[in-house]
Amino acid sequence: MSDNDVQQLLKLSKQLLDAVDHKDWNTYTNLCDEELTSFEPESQGHLITGMDFHRFYFEMNPTGRPRQSTISSPMVSVMGDVALITYVRIVQAIDEHGHASSSSFEETRIWEKQDGDWQHVHFHRSLIS
Template sequence: MSDNDVQQLLILSKQLLDAVDHKDWNTYTDLCDEELTAFEPEARGHLITGMDFHRFYFEMNPTGRPRQSTISSPMVSIMGDVALVTYVRIVQAIDDHGHDSSAAAEETRIWQKQDGDWQHVHFHRSIIS
């Protein structure tokens, strides 16, 4: 496991979260495998496959509210052409009335090296209550 790969995976993970926060579908799809799989609270316990489920949150539910994600306590494990990135994601947001809020989730992101580039292939997100 090289320090270069670890840093690159942390940078890619942050770029992915920034794409979600800014509803940047083009960057999100560039970073994700088109067969991306996910377990997330919005799916209510179901495994989601592909990008259509995620597209809704980018295109069908636009919002101009400021939002920012911070990666806290990251851990990176690289196993050949597959990498596991785990962290706590802290999301700060401002609502329509100017009130701020923060939420946290535990996230696991799996990246796979495809044609020399890391692609996001699976994630699991759990809300911290």
């Protein structure tokens, strides 16, 4: 595993989170495989396959309120053309009354090298209680 791969995967993961925070569907779909799979709180324990489930959250409630994600304590493992990244994601947001809040999630993301480029193929996100 090269340091270059680690840095590139962390950069791509941050771009992915920025796309989610800014509801940038074009960037998100460029980084993700069309058959992206996921387990996340919104799916209530069900495995989600494909992009339609995620598109709903990009299109709903376009409030324009600021939000940002920080990757904390990342661990990266590269196994050939597959990479596993785990970290705690801290999300800071401003509500409609101007009050700041933070929430944290444990995230695992799997990237696969396809035609020379890393594509996001699976994630698991859990709310930290």
